[in-house]
Structures are given as C-alpha cells and as structure tokens.
Amino acid sequence: MPNDNALTLAQISDPRSVTRELRNRVVSCWIAVTNAAGAAGFPFPPVQDGDVAPVADRILGRLGPQHSRLITATCDGVLAGWVVLDRDPDRLVGHWGTVRHLQAHPDFRGRGVGSALMRELRRVAREELGLEQLHLAARGGEGLEDFYGRLGWREIGRWPAALRLAPDDTRDEVLMILDAL
DSSP: OOGGSSSSEEOOGGGGGGGGGHHHHHHHHHHHHHHTTOOSOOOOOOOOOHHHHHHHHHHHHTBBBTTTEEEEEEEETTEEEEEEEEEETTTTTTTTTEEEEEEOOGGGGGTTTHHHHHHHHHIIIIIOOOEEEEEEEETTSSSHHHHHHTTEEEEEEEEEEEEETTTTEEEEEEEEOOOOO
C-alpha cells in the first residue's frame, strides 16, 4: 500500500495547462470509477467517453487560480485519482470552497489515494486560497460519511431520498463540512 510519498500530487489552475493526455486520463479514470459503481457524478453506469468527455471538458475548461483547481494523484506515471476544489467568486460565500468529483481509479482503491487527495486539497484551500471551510455533498449508502469523517469532516444535514438510482434504490444526499482547515 503506497503512502503519500509514493504518490505524486499536482494541481492545475489554468485550462491551458491541461494537456490532451491529462484530459484523456481524467476521462478514462472517471469512466472506470463510474462503471465500477463509484459515486462520482454519473449515477447510471455504464458510461462511455461520449457521456463523460463533455462534462470533463466543462470542468477542466473553467479552471482558474482563484476559483477552481484540479488536484491529481499519479503513481508511477499513471493517474490514480483526482478531485476538484471550487470557490464561489461571490464575496458573501468566498470564504468557503466546494469539493467535487473525488475519485480514485479502481486499480488504486484502498491504497490511500482518496485520503492523499483530500489532505492536499485541504492544504491548497487553507494555504493558497485562504479558505476557512469546505463543503461537499455525497451519495448516502456508500460508506462515504465514514471515509470523510476519518478526515475530519462532519455531517451537517441530508436531503432525504434525494437521489433515485433505481425504482427500488433511493438514497439521501449527505451534506458535509470541514471547518477546521
């Protein structure tokens, strides 16, 4: 199991810095995560490049140093996972950020990739963006509350039965906060 030192963490805040290779790796990772039943933004697998690429392109296209960062983890040159940190430009809520699309490639699950990405995201939020708190929404019933809880997050509410994955599978959307950056 690699520790944080075995992973190379990087961040990108300019869409012009996203190479075609990185874009393709992000899309491939997202497809693999979704098709392995990961809760990563596409609730109805299977997905293909044509489903994921346009959404990834929008996310990558709106990166900016003050409002959106992509943080990646690679292991031996392979994209092991990624996450996005967004900051609202409105000064009313500009002191907090939103975590989106945390995912670890299925080949790297259970090896500390998600935790390493979240620790780096927290550092970037605090040290580089001066944020005071982070928010996220997670799909209930996946054990994600426990994962985030181990990293210092706490549940602040739920949207009951907000996510209908199938006629017999409705889940809560769990709202979480990290306010001790």
